[in-house]
Amino acid sequence: MSTARTALETEEHQALRAAVAALGKRYGRDYMTTVIREGKHTDELWAEAAKLGYLGVNLPEEYGGGGGGMAELSIVLEELGAAGSPLLMMIVSPAICGTVIARFGTEEQKRTWLPGLADGSLTMAFGITEPDAGSNSHRITTTARRDGDDWVLTGRKVFVSGVDIADATLIVGRTEDARSGRLKPCLFIVPREAPGFGRNQIDMELHAPEKQFELVLDDVRLPANALVGDEDAGLLQLFAGLNPERIMTAAFGIGMGRFALSRAVEYARTRQVWKEPIGSHQAIAHPLATAHIDLELSRLMMQKAARLYDEGDDIGAGEAANMAKYAAGEACVKAVDQAVHTLGGNGLTREYGLASLITASRVARIAPVSREMILNYVSHQSLGLPKSY
Ligand SMILES: Cc1cc2nc3c(=O)[nH]c(=O)nc-3n(C[C@H](O)[C@H](O)[C@H](O)COP(=O)(O)OP(=O)(O)OC[C@H]3O[C@@H](n4cnc5c(N)ncnc54)[C@H](O)[C@@H]3O)c2cc1C
Numbered sequence: 001m002s003t004a005r006t007a008l009e010t011e012e013h014q015a016l017r018a019a020v021a022a023l024g025k026r027y028g029r030d031y032m033t034t035v036i037r038e039g040k041h042t043d044e045l046w047a048e049a050a051k052l053g054y055l056g057v058n059l060p061e062e063y064g065g066g067g068g069g070m071a072e073l074s075i076v077l078e079e080l081g082a083a084g085s086p087l088l089m090m091i092v093s094p095a096i097c098g099t100v101i102a103r104f105g106t107e108e109q110k111r112t113w114l115p116g117l118a119d120g121s122l123t124m125a126f127g128i129t130e131p132d133a134g135s136n137s138h139r140i141t142t143t144a145r146r147d148g149d150d151w152v153l154t155g156r157k158v159f160v161s162g163v164d165i166a167d168a169t170l171i172v173g174r175t176e177d178a179r180s181g182r183l184k185p186c187l188f189i190v191p192r193e194a195p196g197f198g199r200n201q202i203d204m205e206l207h208a209p210e211k212q213f214e215l216v217l218d219d220v221r222l223p224a225n226a227l228v229g230d231e232d233a234g235l236l237q238l239f240a241g242l243n244p245e246r247i248m249t250a251a252f253g254i255g256m257g258r259f260a261l262s263r264a265v266e267y268a269r270t271r272q273v274w275k276e277p278i279g280s281h282q283a284i285a286h287p288l289a290t291a292h293i294d295l296e297l298s299r300l301m302m303q304k305a306a307r308l309y310d311e312g313d314d315i316g317a318g319e320a321a322n323m324a325k326y327a328a329g330e331a332c333v334k335a336v337d338q339a340v341h342t343l344g345g346n347g348l349t350r351e352y353g354l355a356s357l358i359t360a361s362r363v364a365r366i367a368p369v370s371r372e373m374i375l376n377y378v379s380h381q382s383l384g385l386p387k388s389y
Helices: 010-039 044-052 072-081 087-102 109-119 237-269 282-311 313-342 344-348 356-366 371-382
Strands: 125-128 145-149 150-162 167-176 185-191 195-203 212-222
Touching: 010 044, 010 072, 072 087, 072 237, 072 282, 087 109, 087 125, 087 167, 087 237, 109 237, 125 145, 125 150, 150 185, 167 195, 167 212, 185 212, 185 344, 237 282, 237 313, 237 356, 282 313, 313 344, 313 356, 313 371
Parallel strands: 125 167, 145 167
Antiparallel strands: 145 150, 150 212, 167 185, 195 212
């Protein structure tokens, strides 16, 4: 099967792809399966990827990063995923939190967090989703109240990934003055052990080392310097982090889709129940070819989104990042579905390890913004159609 090389990428990008693919191959699915079975985390891969400069490749050089952007970071996640060992926390730690701090943080926040996010010694989670808001972030009610120089946060979050392993969580709230109406978000760094910051693991049907948590913020007192950026800067600051999140979720989906597809192709080439391998039957070959095309197309859109974002076009990147996330989510779900089907009964065995991807692939369709919300965005923003909600 052809590699992910593409004319849109520089020689450096292609070298990065090859190097990350080699690292991924050394870990691969077996490593991931063992980590999950033993209830551990991907510490070894995280540390090695960080040491090689891959986790902080998008962060500014003066704070220990690689000086690149989303183009490079998305390559890293896609290639690790294609090897069967994606690092979900890359979507939140360097991509959302690292970007927001690098763009809007104070000098002190940059010095405190960025070198650690880049060398892997610090990790951050990101919490925006709330039980009663869900896709409608304008409805979030986590509220920040000023008390002297401090901030006091109250609220609830759900489905926040990796809070147990993250040193802090970047929490999206709103100030008391902007308690209702259109969201004017403000972002706070909440240390894992801050008094009043409670977490309960959600029992997910997901076969992954990263866990999801419900969070309770019960009068969490934070110093003034916990606020990242300007309390009045609003959505711009938030989307500085959400567009990278969408680009990275696209990379996650493309990587997983490629992994599943490669397993299916290998199987279709060798499994023989009639006189030729099953891959010679077009009913098997064509859906695999379609899956390959869809993954390649999604990558093109992901590259476009990354390039626009890295060039500073936040508006253009917003549309492209949504489309890339949509395309990659759909391509991932279809590739995994077809891969499982290609293996027949073996598609559902533990040994072949594809069945658990059926649930995992759905994450790329639901989070961080669902398929329907992207279709809403494109129909309103790109096509100018009226809104129904
Ligand atoms: C594995 C996993 C990890 C996650 N990690 C994080 C994290 O780290 N941090 C974080 O903050 N969140 C995280 N999330 C949450 C995720 O972003 C949300 O699940 C997602 O935004 C959807 O919100 P919801 O689950 O409340 O669904 P809802 O908003 O309740 O939507 C339910 C369904 O209704 C549809 N729907 C809703 N409104 C409309 C509409 N107007 N038009 C058409 N259809 C509509 C949706 O598309 C969806 O299919 C994670 C979720 C998962 C599954």
